[in-house]
Amino acid sequence: MIKKRKYMNPYLAGVLLGLVLLASFYLTGRGLGASGAMKSVVVSGVEKIAPSHVSNSGFYSKYVSEEASPLKTWLVLEVFGVLIGGFISGAISGRLGLKVERSPKITNRRRLIFAAIGGALFGFGSQLGRGCTSGAALSGMAVLSVAGFVTMMAIFGTAFALAYFFRKNWI
Amino acid sequence: MxxxxxxxxxxxxxxxxxxxxxxxxxxxxxxxxxxxLQGINLGTYKISSDQLTEVIINQDPSYMLIDLRSASEFEDYHFPGAINIPFDSLFTENWIMYIDQDLRNNIFYSNGGSLAGQALVLTRQRGFKNNFVLEGGLNEYFDKVVNAEEPPGIADAQEHKIYQRRKAAQQYFKGGEALPENDTEIMIKPIPVRKKKMVQGGCS
Amino acid sequence: MGPIIPVFGISEELNLLIAFIIGLGFGFALEQAGFSSSRKLAGMFYGYDITVLKVFFTAAITAMLGLIFLNYLEMIDMGIIYVNQYYIQSAIVGGVIMGAGFIVGGFCPGTSVCAAAIGKIDAMVFIGGSLLGIIFFGETYSWWEELYNKNFIGSPKLSNTLNLKDGVLALLVVVMAVIMFWLGEKAEKRFNRDDIIKEI
Structure with missing residues (x-):
């Protein structure tokens, strides 16, 4: 394995991320996103298993169309790019490798259970809040939208408020 | 560092x-x-009776009053300086240059609020800027301004001030033909209609 | 004049290709910043590593200023740019639930994909949980429909709400961010955890 390289300076990484976001706005008129792609995966999965269920549901039916599969959308392709881009970066910096990252105070099992619960909460919240940290908070703030600032404060405020109760998982 | x-x-x-x-x-x-519709609900595109009073008293040239009622109703009575564009001819060639322009602010009015409200939705939807609507229409204007009642003595100074302005406006409506006709019509060139759409976005 | 693709009506296929390329940049930037590590992300909330704050705000400010200047130079049509729709209750409640998910799970959707890409098993489990969470929302949509659609007030911009120019608001955000960076770096020293920093 290549020697583990340090992370990029966070401010520099922020500028880089900001330029990617700006390029996205300049080229396509929309910001970045992630949870929308996960929803597309869910919708197409449900559609495969139970097509009639999709057309009867007030939620799923909004995201299917006659012409294109829900997987052939902008966000899905973008998140596919995130997967590859993350992999390339990890390979360059020698950070590839299967591992469960956790505090030494907890077991792998506990970490994975909490990851699943956290994921479920985030998945649910991102649907209710119409976007996640990237789609609603980051992209929303860049265009100065009220929704972006509100979502950002709600996410980080809650995480700070609850941090004490979950400290064992992390520190 | x-x-x-x-x-x-x-x-x-x-x-x-x-x-x-x-x-x-x-x-x-x-x-x-x-x-x-949201813009209307938030009041962004609304002109209140008292704002209109100011326009009329000052004969503010940056505003154009557009009467959307029929020609006969217009003959009967209209605001000083208003022009008549009956609702159904709003988007015809003769008049479109008045509602799609960058020079002045139009104030639509009808008897109630609904006809003018529809005209506003239709014009705003097409991307025509500078169009507004008189809140409550002629009916509310007469109730509030032309037939304004003097506030009681205990009312605050602000209310008395509003009443004074309303009183001042009444000269245009009561006591003879104090209606200055609009004789300086500006020719306005039409602006090409825009047809772009906002992109989809976010995670929704 | 931008945005290029909607303005010039470029084909959907090319748009998807650009989506992929932008995603590459997004994933690369996230991973280089260290967002592929849940303990680094969580460090934000315990003060030992505030990378999240630094990257998040620097990125938002960069894009914000970029858009303002592009608009000033008439290189972008701000009317076409997507501005998030604001439904008061659902934005707040959704945000609170996401915040809980963040501290419990240690990722957000974007960073979990990025972490899964370099082999973090906890991130893969997080993604699985997210899919379940979305299915749960979809299956019980009728319960939340009212909350989901309540108090829609369009796509307001904070600058319009506060009656400020976009640039003035951006300046305020920048000043706030600089103060937060300064406080955050003090916190990093105060809550320093070398043992964790070494591992992540």
Missing amino acids: KSRVLLTIVIVSLSAIAAILPQKKNSSVQLSADEV
Whole structure:
């Protein structure tokens, strides 16, 4: 394995991320996103298993169309790019490798259970809040939208408020 | 350490420049009916009776009053300086240049609020700017301004001031033909209709 | 004049290709910043590593200023740019639930994909949980429909709400961010956890 390289300076990484976001706005008129792609995966999965269920549901039916599969959308392709881009970066910096990252105070099992619960909460919240940290908070703030600032404060405020109760998982 | 200070200085000075620069509006989007309706609900496109009173008293040339009722109703009575564009001919060739322009603010009115409200939705939806609607229409205007009642002595100064302005406006409506006709019509060139749409976005 | 693709009506296929390329940049930037590590992300909330704050705000400010200048130079049509729709209750409640998910799970959707890409098993489990969470929302949509659609007030911009120029608001955000960076770096020293920093 290549020697583990340090992370990029966070401010520099922020500028880089900001330029990617700006390029996205300049080229396509929309910001970045992630949870929308996960929803597309869910919708197409449900559609495969139970097509009639999709057309009867007030939620799923909004995201299917006659012409294109829900997987052939902008966000899905973008998140596919995130997967590859993350992999390339990890390979360059020698950070590839299967591992469960956790505090030494907890077991792998506990970490994975909490990851699943956290994921479920985030998945649910991102649907209710119409976007996640990237789609609603980051992209929303860049265009100065009220929704972006509100979502950002709600996410980080809650995480700070609850941090004490979950400290064992992390520190 | 140094590069951080440099980055801070660059970003702070860039944002200071951004704050100083005048704001431009580059927008060529058609609004959806929902968005226009929201604008109406929020009062963004509404002109209140008292705002209209100011326009009439000052004979403010930046405003154009557009009467959307039928020609006969217009003959019967109209606001001083108003022009008559019956609702059904609003988007005809003769009149479109009046509602799609960048020179003045139009105030639509009808008897109640609904006809003018529809006209507003239709024009805003097409991306025509500078169109507004008189809140409550002629009916409310007469109730509030022309037949205004003097507030009681205990009312605050603000209310008395509003009453004075209303009283001043009444000269245009009561006591003979004090209606100055609009004799300086400006020819307005039409602006090409815009047909762009906002992109989909976010995670929804 | 931008945005290029909607303005010039470029084909959907090319748009998807650009989506992929932008995603590459997004994933690369996230991973280089260290967002592929849940303990680094969580460090934000315990003060030992505030990378999240630094990257998030620097990125938002960069894009914000970029858009303002592009608009000033008439290189972008701000009317076409997507501005998030604001439904008061659902934005707040959704945000609160996401915040809980963040501290419990240690990722957000974007960073979990990025972390899964370099082999973090906890991130893969997080993604699985997210899919379940979305299915749960979809299956019980009728319960939340009212909350989901309540108090829609369009796509307001904070600058319009506060009656400020976009640039003035951006300056305020920048000043706030610089103060937060300064406080955050003090916190990093105060809550320093070398043992964790070494591992992540």
